Amino acid sequence: AARHLYKELIEFVPQHKLIIAANHLPEITGRDHAIWRRIRVIPLRRRFDKDEIDPYLSLKLDKELEGILAWMVKGCLRWQTEGLQKPDCVIQAEKAYNEDMxxxxxxxxxxxxxxxxxxxxxxxxxxxxxxxxxxxxxxxxxxxxxxxxxxxxxxxxxxxxxxxxxxxxxxxxxxxx
The missing domain is CATH 1.10.10.10 (Winged helix-like DNA-binding domain superfamily/Winged helix DNA-binding domain)
Structure with a gap:
């Protein structure tokens, strides 16, 4: 449920996924399976320094748009037939997070x-x-x-x-x- 400012509550079916990008994971006090089956921890450990910035990246990507689109369509078709599997790094990060909480x-x-x-x-x-x-x-x-x-x-x-x-x-x- 939600409401517009100074208006009545409205109910809606959520059509989104909440993504939180954070330096520290939020504290979760619930131990039930329902909350933990909904959480995905995606560790993003790569750092990019200023000297790694490619000022021509967008131009390079523009030249490869056709190939990028083909790669995306191929990946989507594969996802539709095979589904998605969690990578080991995500499984390990979620397990560690659950244990920490x-x-x-x-x-x-x-x-x-x-x-x-x-x-x-x-x-x-x-x-x-x-x-x-x-x-x-x-x-x-x-x-x-x-x-x-x-x-x-x-x-x-x-x-x-x-x-x-x-x-x-x-x-x-x-x-x-």
Whole structure:
């Protein structure tokens, strides 16, 4: 939905793709598949220095217009029959971006080690998570959202006489030397 200045809202079907050219990728707090399947990170790492500028480039391209058009049509026909495949550099950039935005995973890697014998009370986990999020300036989730995030990472809560917690995690502070 959108609206013209001082007018009522109107609804429309989007007929565009949003492209953001930026030095730094925006922060994405959502972990759901819906947002991540829509994002394409295209790394543009090539720099062009002033001494590389070709002042005659447009003249050179004008001479090649027929060949450029033929190349574009050929590429379009190939796209229509074969579809588009993401290049490896895009796949890797998206994976790295997704991992960078997964602050629960960052917290777990920073503060915990996997240990099949260990057990951590959920209250302690959640308190530590909130403390870490405040320390790092990250947004933090409520207890239900954190439990869901842990479940999505393959961790299931267990109930013991000491309460609800997670088996398989130990704080790095209590790491056995």
């Amino acid at each position: 997964d602050h629960v995973e960052s917290w777990l890697k920073e503060r915990y080690v996997r240990d099949s014998e260990a057990w951590v009370p959920f209250r302690s986990l959640h308190d530590d998570y909130i403390h870490w999020a405040k320390e790092t300036g990250s947004r933090f989730m409520g207890s239900k959202q954190l439990a869901q995030a842990l479940k999505e990472k393959g961790m299931s809560p267990t109930k013991t006489p000491n309460g609800r917690g997670y088996r398989g995690l130990r704080t790095k502070e209590t790491e056995v030397m």
